[in-house]
Amino acid sequence: MSARTILQKLEILADAAKYDASCASSGTAKRNSMGGKGIGSTEGMGICHAYAPDGRCISLLKILLTNHCIFDCHYCINRKSSNVARARFTPQEVVDLTLAFYRRNYIEGLFLSSGIVKSSNHTMEQLVEVARILREEHDFRGYIHLKTIPEADAEIVHQAGLYADRVSINVELPTDSGLTRLAPDKDARQIEGAMGKVKSDITELKDAHKRFKHAPRFAPAGQSTQMIVGADAASDADIVGKASRLYDSFGLRRVYYSAFSPIPDASAVLPLKRPPLIREHRLYQSDWLMRFYGYKPAEVMQATEADGNLPLDIDPKLAWALKFREQFPVDVNRASKEQLLRVPGLGVKAVGRILASRRHRNLRLDDVARLTQSITKVRPFICTVDWRPVTLTDRADLRSLLAPKTEQLELFAA
Amino acid sequence: MTALQHVKLGIYYVVHLPEADDFDFWRERARALVQCEIPPDRIAWVEPSGSGDLFTHGERRMPVPSDDARQVRASKRFVSLARNAILHSEPERFALLYRLLWRLQATPRIMEDKADPDVRRVEDLAKNVRRDSHKMHAFVRFRLVENEDEDSEAGEHYVAWFEPDHHILRANAGFFMRRFANMRWSILTPRGSLHWDGETMSEGPPAERSDAPGGDPMEDLWRSYYASIFNPARLKVGAMLKEMPRKYWKNMPEAALIPELVAGAQKRESAMVEEGALEFEERPDTLATIDKAIHACRKCPIGQLDNHAVMGEGPQDAALMIVGEQPGDQEDQAGRPFVGPAGQLLDMHLEKAGIDRRGSYVTNAVKHFKYVQRGKRRLHQNPGAKEIDTCRWWIESERAIVQPKLVLAMGASAARAILGKTVSIAKVRGQPIPLEDGSELWITAHPSYLLRLEGPAREEQARLFDADLAAMRERLAELSAP
Numbered sequence: 036m037s038a039r040t041i042l043q044k045l046e047i048l049a050d051a052a053k054y055d056a057s058c059a060s061s062g063t064a065k066r067n068s069m070g071g072k073g074i075g076s077t078e079g080m081g082i083c084h085a086y087a088p089d090g091r092c093i094s095l096l097k098i099l100l101t102n103h104c105i106f107d108c109h110y111c112i113n114r115k116s117s118n119v120a121r122a123r124f125t126p127q128e129v130v131d132l133t134l135a136f137y138r139r140n141y142i143e144g145l146f147l148s149s150g151i152v153k154s155s156n157h158t159m160e161q162l163v164e165v166a167r168i169l170r171e172e173h174d175f176r177g178y179i180h181l182k183t184i185p186e187a188d189a190e191i192v193h194q195a196g197l198y199a200d201r202v203s204i205n206v207e208l209p210t211d212s213g214l215t216r217l218a219p220d221k222d223a224r225q226i227e228g229a230m231g232k233v234k235s236d237i238t239e240l241k242d243a244h245k246r247f248k249h250a251p252r253f254a255p256a257g258q259s260t261q262m263i264v265g266a267d268a269a270s271d272a273d274i275v276g277k278a279s280r281l282y283d284s285f286g287l288r289r290v291y292y293s294a295f296s297p298i299p300d301a302s303a304v305l306p307l308k309r310p311p312l313i314r315e316h317r318l319y320q321s322d323w324l325m326r327f328y329g330y331k332p333a334e335v336m337q338a339t340e341a342d343g344n345l346p347l348d349i350d351p352k353l354a355w356a357l358k359f360r361e362q363f364p365v366d367v368n369r370a371s372k373e374q375l376l377r378v379p380g381l382g383v384k385a386v387g388r389i390l391a392s393r394r395h396r397n398l399r400l401d402d403v404a405r406l407t408q409s410i411t412k413v414r415p416f417i418c419t420v421d422w423r424p425v426t427l428t429d430r431a432d433l434r435s436l437l438a439p440k441t442e443q444l445e446l447f448a449a
Numbered sequence: 450m451t452a453l454q455h456v457k458l459g460i461y462y463v464v465h466l467p468e469a470d471d472f473d474f475w476r477e478r479a480r481a482l483v484q485c486e487i488p489p490d491r492i493a494w495v496e497p498s499g500s501g502d503l504f505t506h507g508e509r510r511m512p513v514p515s516d517d518a519r520q521v522r523a524s525k526r527f528v529s530l531a532r533n534a535i536l537h538s539e540p541e542r543f544a545l546l547y548r549l550l551w552r553l554q555a556t557p558r559i560m561e562d563k564a565d566p567d568v569r570r571v572e573d574l575a576k577n578v579r580r581d582s583h584k585m586h587a588f589v590r591f592r593l594v595e596n597e598d599e600d601s602e603a604g605e606h607y608v609a610w611f612e613p614d615h616h617i618l619r620a621n622a623g624f625f626m627r628r629f630a631n632m633r634w635s636i637l638t639p640r641g642s643l644h645w646d647g648e649t650m651s652e653g654p655p656a657e658r659s660d661a662p663g664g665d666p667m668e669d670l671w672r673s674y675y676a677s678i679f680n681p682a683r684l685k686v687g688a689m690l691k692e693m694p695r696k697y698w699k700n701m702p703e704a705a706l707i708p709e710l711v712a713g714a715q716k717r718e719s720a721m722v723e724e725g726a727l728e729f730e731e732r733p734d735t736l737a738t739i740d741k742a743i744h745a746c747r748k749c750p751i752g753q754l755d756n757h758a759v760m761g762e763g764p765q766d767a768a769l770m771i772v773g774e775q776p777g778d779q780e781d782q783a784g785r786p787f788v789g790p791a792g793q794l795l796d797m798h799l800e801k802a803g804i805d806r807r808g809s810y811v812t813n814a815v816k817h818f819k820y821v822q823r824g825k826r827r828l829h830q831n832p833g834a835k836e837i838d839t840c841r842w843w844i845e846s847e848r849a850i851v852q853p854k855l856v857l858a859m860g861a862s863a864a865r866a867i868l869g870k871t872v873s874i875a876k877v878r879g880q881p882i883p884l885e886d887g888s889e890l891w892i893t894a895h896p897s898y899l900l901r902l903e904g905p906a907r908e909e910q911a912r913l914f915d916a917d918l919a920a921m922r923e924r925l926a927e928l929s930a931p
Contacts, residue, residue: 042670042673049674049678053679069627071631076624076628078624085588085701087678087710088684089683090683090685090689092692093675107869107870116834138607138632139592139665139671140589140609217869391561405566
């Protein structure tokens with residue numbers, strides 16, 4: 036194979052990384068380059084330096100160190116038996132690229148992952164080496180997210196956490212049987228074992244940092260994971276259940292969903308049609324319901340339809356409200372925060388505004404309209420001083436009245 | 450002259466602000482005006498380059514509050530919103546903020562009333578400014594200017610051209626300083642410019658686009674990254690436009706690619722699927738359908754050779770399914786599995802183990818014969834992992850219909866067809882492996898392996914093969930027992 040240029044390698048190894056959903060750069064320890072030798076800062080909020088036409092934020096230089104891989108996971112474009120072009124960066128090349136991009140304000144930092152070459156340990160060492168050069172030799176204070184390899188030794192994974200802001204281990208598939216079938220070289224128990232170890236490292240060093248100012252930070256932006264949706268038979272109810280279990284057991288910051296998308300050179304074991312993109316969107320919405328709206332996993336599952344999947348034409352919150360109409364209408368002047376959060380069309384911010392404003396006045400429908408995005412969506416579910424939805428909540432065709440028009444849907448349709 | 454007299458006399462005050470973003474100046478003047486009880490409608494606020502002609506005849510001297518004037522009250526929330534809102538390019542902002550400050554004196558908790566139109570308006574202004582700042586942090590693009598006179602490190606100078614909507618430049622100097630503390634940089638905008646030399650910040654006059662460098666070789670790499678990280682299977686232009694409106698595009702090197710990426714996306718996606726060439730239809734539900742379909746199957750290169758598909762054979766309710774690798778030369782011609790030399794050897798060993806081949810379903814991992822032509826002979830070639838995986842569609846369909854209690858996979862290819870991964874025969878042979886559908890897999894060597902050996906090695910392998918078959922038969926009897 037003739038030597039590839041940096042440009043060619045970047046094309047191959049960025050292309051190979053695009054199936055990873057996460058690009059977050061938020062929620063890490065605050066720091067900047069004042070008084071240091073290098074560059075970089077993290078000030079809490081993540082920054083999206085560009086948006087791709089797929090609507091996704093580009094915050095980090097997201098690449099693989101190499102897409103050579105000794106594993107053979109069917110859903111993955113880089114599996115051993117795939118015919119894709121292969122390339123390999125040296126750690127120094129990744130470091131140079133990261134710094135050159137960062138100086139020009141293209142990125143917040145680096146998200147580095149890799150195919151498995153030689154052994155899991157060797158690969159993990161290479162990933163850690165990139166982070167080490169950036170942090171120690173260049174005093175780089177931007178964001179680093181390292182994908183860790185569950186099969187690697189705990190000691191090397193621990194090193195990764197000392198350099199990186201965030202570490203992540205992909206659970207890959209929502210069911211163990213799916214994993215066995217589609218990722219024959221991976222083992223669900225090993226993945227969860229590694230996540231458990233990272234969790235205890237985070238807790239331990241966070242505690243140490245509270246007591247000793249100079250204790251090392253360990254992955255201050257926490258750990259996250261990713262699940263592929265639509266490659267196996269798992270229903271949305273299964274996925275929501277799995278996600279909530281992961282949040283509880285491993286203290287994850289985020290569970291990312293990636294709609295299985297047709298990849299070149301796919302394996303025959305996979306379904307051939309991609310799931311509608313809107314399904315991924317509905318799962319993220321359900322994730323939000325659990326994290327910010329006080330829904331329990333079982334309640335999100337109540338919003339699913341007979342096949343265990345969330346409806347695609349309406350969002351899960353509206354689906355839940357339509358199933359439990361007896362809970363509505365809610366009086367915006369009296370209802371508790373929890374009740375208000377259940378009203379379709381009222382977001383966390385709008386609820387906060389309502390709670391603050393109603394101390395000063397009795398809210399009328401016009402007032403609520405000023406505080407929310409769309410009053411039409413909210414109206415059937417609330418009462419105000421001058422409004423009460425007499426028959427609206429009982430109407431059988433309420434769903435079709437509130438579901439977005441089909442023209443809008445086609446924007447996302449598969 | 451007392452404050453009350455101003456009101457009575459109906460004097461209008463004109464306040465000229467020295468800078469469009471000077472919050473401290475505004476606060477100082479506003480405080481004095483409130484203390485003198487000058488109502489909002491008697492004050493005109495004029496920013497530099499702003500037009501104040503309507504009130505040019507107003508009083509420019511500020512009233513002086515009396516010593517016993519009331520303390521001016523403003524909540525923390527108001528001050529933090531006002532700091533941001535004052536950076537907005539809306540000329541009315543000073544008057545709006547003054548009106549709100551005026552009302553705050555009588556209604557100290559007015560900021561909590563989010564339904565109040567003035568409060569909403571100030572919040573909106575502040576929100577727009579925060580968004581503009583955030584987009585500045587995100588979309589400023591530095592270009593490297595090499596200055597060859599100086600030594601290499603200090604000679605590197607990074608220069609950006611940016612066009613903010615509001616007066617946010619000075620307020621964001623700190624962000625760029627903290628981030629690029631050890632870099633020499635300049636940000637040029639139509640409203641002014643900032644320069645950092647690694648130690649001190651200095652301000653410069655408004656600039657023009659032509660003052661900034663025109664390009665940077667690194668932008669080729671960045672553009673290529675932008676194009677590669679985009680997944681054409683998930684086009685969401687609306688979501689992109691919401692966060693990165695067109696007005697920013699002209700100063701972002703990567704944005705020039707967007708139209709062609711969007712146009713090419715549909716094409717690229719169908720190409721991606723086609724390359725995979727895996728458009729199987731519904732899973733077949735009878736063996737006859739499979740038989741018919743495999744003859745037309747061209748999903749992998751083996752199907753393109755000059756050969757015939759060979760279907761499995763045996764009873765549809767067989768308890769045992771025997772899986773080999775692929776048809777050989779003789780099987781290809783006969784159209785039946787295991788009729789060549791390996792088939793004959795298999796028959797012999799099955800008989801020895803007391804297994805009835807006619808009661809079993811015999812098939813192959815790959816349905817077509819893979820070979821290379823050497824003169825008149827077609828030499829057997831092992832199927833590749835990808836070819837086996839492609840063909841799994843058919844063997845999985847056969848398994849779904851026949852539903853055997855036990856599957857015997859002979860050789861690594863057959864094992865891969867069932868398990869989806871390559872295993873070492875020596876490690877897994879002669880023991881049951883539970884399968885997802887409740888059946889059991891047994892793995893052993895392929896009989897053609899025995900054919901290639903000679904002498905004691907062959908005897909040893911034949912013994913192992915027999916042992917595997919015997920163990921499997923015993924298990925099969927157990928499973929078949931009522």
